[in-house]
Amino acid sequence: MRDFAGLFAALDETNKTNEKVSILKDYFTSVSDSEKIHTLALFTGRKPKRQINSTLVKQWAMEMANIPQWLFEESYQVVGDLGETIALLLPETKGSHEKDLAEWIAEINSLGSLTEEERKVWLVESWGSMTRQERFVFNKILTGSFRIGVSQSLIIKALAEISGLEAATLTHRIMGNWSPDTFSFHDLIQEQDPSDDLSRPYPFCLAYAIQETSDKQKSAGEIEAELGDPEEWQAEWKWDGIRAQAIHREGKIFIWSRGEELATEKFPELHAFLYELPSGTVLDGEAICFIDGHPMPFNVLQTRIGRKNLSKKILADNPMAFIAYDCLEFAGDDIRSMPLAHRRSMLERLYDLSNHKEIFRLSPVVKFSTWEDLYNLRLQSRENFAEGFMLKRLNSIYQTGRKRGDWWKWKVDPLSVDAVMIYAQKGHGRRADLYTDYTFAVWDGDKLVPFAKAYSGLTDKEIKQVDYFIKRNTLEKFGPVRTVKPELVFEIGFEGINKSSRHKSGVALRFPRILRWRQDKKIEDADTIDVLRAMLGD
Template sequence: MKHFAQLFTSLDETNKTNEKVKILKEYLACVSDTDKMHMLALFTGRNPKRQINSTQFRTWAIEASNIPAWLFEESYHVVGDLAETVALLLPDNENSSNKTLTEWIGEINALNNQPEVEKQHWLTQSWAMLDAQERFVFNKILTGSFRVGVSQNLVTKALADLTGLDAATLTHRLMGNWAPQTYQFEDLTHTDTALEDVSRPYPFFLAYPVQETSTVQKSPEALQSLLGDAQEWQAEWKWDGIRAQLIKRNGDIFIWSRGEDLATDKFPELHPFLHALPDGTVIDGEILSFRNGLPLPFAILQTRIGRKTLTKKILEESPVALIAYDCLEYAGEDIRYKTQTDRRQLLEGLQTVTPYPEVFRISELISFNSWEELTTIREQSRAMVAEGIMLKRKDAHYQVGRRRGDWWKWKIDPLSVDAVMIYAQKGHGRRADLYTDYTFAVWDGDKLVPFAKAYSGLTDTEINKVDAFVKRNTLEKFGPVRTVKPELVFEIGFEGINKSTRHKSGVALRFPRILRWRHDKPKEEADTIETLKALLGE
């Protein structure tokens, strides 16, 4: 754990890419192969199963630190991170353990089905073996909240430098359903392609947002400057569903989400068409709720996400289909090196002969002759229940991760309303001492009705100003939440709006965020609940 805690600290202390790669390589070169795999698992989001819940963790931490519960909670609100709070409150230790990362995670996994008294004893003894920094990292792993400011690209670059394998191969081998207990370092670094896992998906190719380029305008002239000749591009609608890869290999089928969740059992409607595909086929696409040949809003699909059991009612209310974007493997061959046009032809060939065209759909190509024409077509996005337009260079290969140049997403402008901030709460991490999480309201007659929370969109300077306002204008306190004087107005943007019986306003927003601080608008001129309902009607 000493080496791993030092790795975490060293990475946290620099924002230089080359320095991070150097730190990763030094760690990988000095630890065992099993520690390498446990480190890679943690850095790719594969935390061990949580064995101690939050209530137990807090209760036992309060006992071990020998302080009142109220003082623990106040400390937590100041620090903003439970793992760090416990690490700071526990007394310093003179002794230190030499257990490896592998040994510690083995002990965590061994807690499964152990009685509470045994878990508490083990946790207390473990804290007594670690210094403050080791305890912090240990707590992060134990609570399932381990995060590190290093992209998977940097990890694979360090691995590639160390092993001599190319980064694309390593990225592919780190995909899928693997665990460090069974996936060995030699499995990761072998040269025999016959040993590849048949269930493993390919790394997803992600589009770059047009809006994040230096070309802020969205005019035809700006697109011409950014992308060149319109005839070199194909355009498709950008759908709002679950990005997925669907695999048929060796007679077995697999459905992987972009978050690397194996979701085969979640979409039984797709199984017949998958079984009908030729062996050695991998398709990239979007899973959406569909009815009567039309896509439904994401909120409909959301009703079945996370459900352990798919009832007949859920399947009837949220039937799904696949809109296929791309073909990544054909007749057992990785065809990502082929051009976009060639891959599209193979995909169309598969879809043409399917006996299940209602669930195996293909992403429609938008016909356009100029950027001016496509700009006009894009305005129809909401009517199509789409988020905007995807632009793909016709000669593009299928790449790994987010790459600027060949795939672009040109989303429509968000819906927006002007709202009043009424509640504020402190953030987490480096913003743990600042009020950065806000609740917003619109007018319903002479009352303000809360309808959304948002915590992104402001600059650091603006956050500091809002924080100062909250501290000067707090009206009530409810634990960490502060009711503030309703005075500040912000423009809130969001991608979609749906009815909701769980919210007092009667609506729920998709991806709300702050677009700008409306210094020019008094609270009385903020929007009303009728404004939201009108957007809902649209």
Template sequence: MRRFAALYRELDRSTATLDKRAALVRYFRAAPPRDAAWALHLLAGGKVAGARKKIATTRELREWIAQASALPDWLVDDSYDQVGDLAETLALLLDDPVTPGEDIALADWIEARLLPVANQEVEVRREVVLQAWRGLAFDERLVFNKLLTGALRVGVSQRLVQQALAEMSGIDIARIAQRMLGAWTPTPEFLEQLLSPQELPTDRQQPYPFFLATPLEAVLRAGVVDGTSSADDTSDDDTAPALANDPDAVARALGPIDDWLLEWKWDGIRLQLIRRDGEVALWSRGEERLDGRFPEIEAGASRLARDCVLDGELLAWREGDAGPMPFTALQTRIQRRKPGPKTLADTPVRMQAYDLLELDGEDWRERPQHERRAALDAVLAASPDCGITLSPLVDARDWTHAAALRGDARERGVEGLMLKRASAPYQSGRKRGDWWKWKIDPLTIDAVLLYAQSGHGRRSTLYTDYTFGLWDGDTLVPVAKAYSGLDDKEILQLDRWIRAHTLERFGPVRSVQPHHVFELGFEAVNRSSRHKSGIAVRFPRILRWRHDKPMAEADRLETLKALAR
């Protein structure tokens, strides 16, 4: 545990990506395989226990720390409100032991002490936790608490961990990323297979890592695209609308439009369809197998004339309709592992395929985009009854014409345009230079701040998560939650105002005096019976603080409903 706690401390204190990666390489080289496997699981976002394996609830942990520290419950709760992180709060409220206990391996803590007591009586679980608290110094106690709360957040992405493993082992990062897709168990055997230089039988069962597009605004701000990549770029900023609406700026950044393939940006579920040796598997971008949930797609894949791996978008789409149904229609299908006849009839789906990653067992990802697209066209044309369609190219004479087509995207039920360099290989992760998403301008409303909640991480002591409402008659009805869009100065100003104008508290949430108006942006509006307002907005965020607008002039609910699909 001490070695992993030292790694956690080093990662937490470092702000340089290269330093973090070097620390990870040192750890994985020195750690015993069992510990390294669990460290990989945790750093990649895994948890020790889940919904079916309860070790301790947050309420139980608060009660136990109050007993162990002899502090009143209210002081524990106030401490948590101030610190913002439960694991850190628990670690701070106890003194270090006079004599630290033995250094138990990370894997032993998890496999021999925590998992065996999962779901047992509260007294059994509490005793294991209290014994650990009494014997661990602060750094180890903090990491132990992170294991309990499942919130290891330490500024390390799964991609960075994979980069460290690739540097340490010499294995291509794409192969490592591919082997980590889907469900896996943190064992020395898995770690050995993960870093094996040989091609394994299981490699044939896994999807390829998805290639992700970057918002076009990122290159427009820089003003130039040079084909270089940034492996850790995960920005999805929708700012700089003026640049995004300027075809000349796009032309300066991307060059001749003939160098690019343009497609519609669909609003569905990103899907990788695998047909190998006649067997079919469906994988979502979230690394989840979807077998059985979309039988019409699996049946269509089985009718393909050749084995292949396709990348595309799953959409709810009725036969004969000009465009897809709203994304919310897909939500009726996502959670149904075996949809019945009514569901299949009410919400039919189709796959719009736009890339070919493998053909007849051969990896095509290094081939240029235009070559992969031509082969994909041929594969689908040879199987006209497969029910999988080719995502159409958007024919634009120049960037001005493309901008005009983008302006009509919402009426088509799409989110904008995808721009793909014709000569580009299929990469993994989000890398700048070859795939850009040119999204339409957001829909907007002016809404009133109603509730606020503290944020996480460095903003855990500030109120940064907000709920906004619109007028419905004489009543303000909540319609959206947002936590991004304000700068640090505005957040501090609003935080002070929230504290001074709180009306009620509901646990961590405060209701505030209705007064301030904010312009919100969002991608789409859909009818929803699950929301009090009857409306659900997609990807809401704050565009600006409307100091110029009184609360009475905020938008009305019927205005938002009129935008719903």
């Protein structure tokens, strides 16, 4: 754990890409293969199962630190992170254990067979054998809250440089359903891929946004200047579902989400078309609810996500379809290096042979002659149940991850309203001492009704200014939440809006975020609930 805790601290102390890669390389070349693969598992979201709930962890920490609950809770609100709070409050030790990361994770995984009292003894003894930094990282792993500010691409870059393998090869090998108990570091870096895992998906090809720094979209002329001849491009609607790969290999089917979640059983309606596909087929597309001949908003799909049991009513009310827009594997051959035009022809061939076209749908290619034509069509995105366009160069290969140049997403301008901030809460991590999570309200008659929460969109300078205002204009405290004097107005952007019986406002927003701080407006200039209701389109 000592080496891993040191890695965590070193990565947290720099925001320079090359330094992070160098730190990762030094670490991977100095620890055992077992620690390497467990580190990779953690960094790619494969955390051990939580064996002790947070309530018990807090209770035992208070007992070991000999402090009352009120003091612990006050400290927690200031620090903003449970693992760090406990690490700071426990009596400091020099650390005496010799276990590495792999050994600690093995012990965590074995806790399920212990009684509650045995788990307590183990945890207290474990804390007593660690330094403060080791405890902090250990607590993050134990409570299932482990995250680190380093992208998977940097980890792959470091591993590629020390192994001599291509980054794309390593990225593909760590996709899918593996664990450090069954997949070794040797398996990862040997020349020939030994895996016979039929379920393994390919790394997703991701698109850059046409406009990333502002919600003000570019004109058709600016698009033409940047992308060139429209005849070199294919345009498709950008659907608002779950990005997924649909796989059929040797009589077995698999559906993987972009987040590397195996979701085969969550979408039983898709099984029929998948079994019908020829063996050795992998499609990229969107799993989406499809009713009355058109895709439904994402909130309809949300009624299914996270449910362990899909009732007949849910399946009937929210039927699924798969909108396919790429073919990655055909007849068992990886065709990602073929140009898009060729892959599209393979996809169309599979679609023509399908007997399940109500489930297996082909993402239509949008015809256009000029960028001005496409710009005008883009304004009709919401009427077509889409978020905008995907633009793909016809000769582009299917790349690994996000590469600038060949795939772009050209989304419509967000919907927006001007709203008043009424509640605030402190953030987490480096912003744990700043109020960064806000609740916004609009007018309903002479009352302000909360309708959305947002925490992104402001600059660091603006966050500090807003934090200064909140700390001097707090009206009430409810645990970590502060009621704030209604004075600040912000423009809130969002991708979609739907009715909601669970919210006091009666509406739920899709991806709300702060577009700008309207320092030019007073609270009476904020929008009303009627403006939001009008956006529902009823």
